[in-house]
Amino acid sequence: MKKLPSTENSYAPLHEMAMAPIRSRMLMAGIEMGIFDELTGFRPAGEIAEAIDAHKDNTERFLNALVTIGLVDKKNGLYRNRPAFSEFLVRRSPTYLGELLQMIEHMCLEPLDGLVGLVKDGPSSTTGQNDFASAELWARATRYSAAWVTGGAGSLMAGIVGELPEFKGFRRLLDLGGGHGMFALYFVDAHPSMTGVIFDRSAVVAVAEEFIREYGMQERLSVLAGDYLTDDIGENYDFIWACSTLNFARHDLDALFAKVKRALNPGGVFAALQDGMTHDQTRPAVMLGHLGDSMREDRDLSFEQGQIGDAMLRCGFRSVRSRTVRTPMGELDLDIARKDR
Numbered sequence: 105m106k107k108l109p110s111t112e113n114s115y116a117p118l119h120e121m122a123m124a125p126i127r128s129r130m131l132m133a134g135i136e137m138g139i140f141d142e143l144t145g146f147r148p149a150g151e152i153a154e155a156i157d158a159h160k161d162n163t164e165r166f167l168n169a170l171v172t173i174g175l176v177d178k179k180n181g182l183y184r185n186r187p188a189f190s191e192f193l194v195r196r197s198p199t200y201l202g203e204l205l206q207m208i209e210h211m212c213l214e215p216l217d218g219l220v221g222l223v224k225d226g227p228s229s230t231t232g233q234n235d236f237a238s239a240e241l242w243a244r245a246t247r248y249s250a251a252w253v254t255g256g257a258g259s260l261m262a263g264i265v266g267e268l269p270e271f272k273g274f275r276r277l278l279d280l281g282g283g284h285g286m287f288a289l290y291f292v293d294a295h296p297s298m299t300g301v302i303f304d305r306s307a308v309v310a311v312a313e314e315f316i317r318e319y320g321m322q323e324r325l326s327v328l329a330g331d332y333l334t335d336d337i338g339e340n341y342d343f344i345w346a347c348s349t350l351n352f353a354r355h356d357l358d359a360l361f362a363k364v365k366r367a368l369n370p371g372g373v374f375a376a377l378q379d380g381m382t383h384d385q386t387r388p389a390v391m392l393g394h395l396g397d398s399m400r401e402d403r404d405l406s407f408e409q410g411q412i413g414d415a416m417l418r419c420g421f422r423s424v425r426s427r428t429v430r431t432p433m434g435e436l437d438l439d440i441a442r443k444d445r
């Protein structure tokens with residue numbers, strides 16, 4: 105008799121990986137149909153089906169599956185959003201993430217549709233719409249990407265920055281490559297009198313202006329349009345903040361940091377919140393989001409942990425203190441540089 109196969113290992117993780125897309129498809133389908141808008145209180149499946157104009161039995165199957173993956177609660181045959189996620193999935197909520205999650209799917213998952221081709225044949229850039237470094241992409245994506253700040257990162261970083269010993273003395277901040285400007289809004293909100301400027305390309309700062317108006321901060325925040333690699337970024341700042349933007353200046357970091365240092369008042373602080381790859385370019389896992397783009401464009405925009413801090417010191421900042429911050433979108437490195445008094 106032929107020996108039957110046996111193994112000491114478990115393939116459970118492989119099975120989990122194979123099944124993982126089911127969860128993300130369900131989440132995205134739920135967002136697309138607005139089903140979570142209908143689930144702020146316990147309701148029967150039939151009522152939900154009617155509200156979203158859908159097939160009754162399949163709505164019930166879908167709702168049961170949403171319970172399985174932990175997005176919805178079921179009690180006595182009635183369904184309701186899981187309270188911990190409801191504010192992020194209900195469209196009228198100020199911390200709604202639906203469009204941001206759709207953007208993540210579009211930018212991070214769709215490029216992987218051609219993964220085999222990318223591995224076998226190499227980059228396939230069509231100078232595409234989803235090129236991570238393109239100005240057009242950020243003009244389109246800015247409004248939705250604000251949700252990552254309103255959804256938690258804004259309060260988190262305002263808490264950390266608010267504890268800097270210099271914070272109370274800050275009079276003027278610059279949010280460099282600030283996009284929507286939501287970080288500047290949270291920082292200014294945490295301070296009694298600080299004013300600030302959001303610097304980004306013109307199509308992008310138009311969106312920041314809308315947010316400034318929405319939160320009634322016109323007296324304290326303004327915008328400046330330009331390219332920070334080639335244009336003047338202003339001066340007399342006590343605090344310069346740069347989040348998830350230095351990737352686009354990777355090739356000219358020293359020139360940009362020298363400009364940042366000149367724009368700071370004596371004793372000023374420059375803080376950068378960025379990705380920082382560790383373990384020989386293999387972690388953190390959040391960087392998988394850039395896999396498709398980097399393969400397609402034949403370009404790596406990520407930083408190695410310490411690379412930003414090294415550049416800050418090289419450019420003459422007096423000291424750099426670094427820490428890793430766990431954000432809802434994964435781990436990022438915060439490098440805080442100080443200019444001489």
Ligand SMILES: C[S@@+](CC[C@H](N)C(=O)[O-])C[C@H]1O[C@@H](n2cnc3c(N)ncnc32)[C@H](O)[C@@H]1O
Nearest residue numbers: 242281282283304305331332333347348349352
């Ligand atoms: C990933 S978004 C980050 C936005 C915001 N700081 C945040 O953390 O959510 C990158 C931003 O950098 C801006 N950016 C990239 N290169 C730039 C340049 N050379 N001059 C001005 N802004 C730039 C983009 O327009 C975009 O708004």
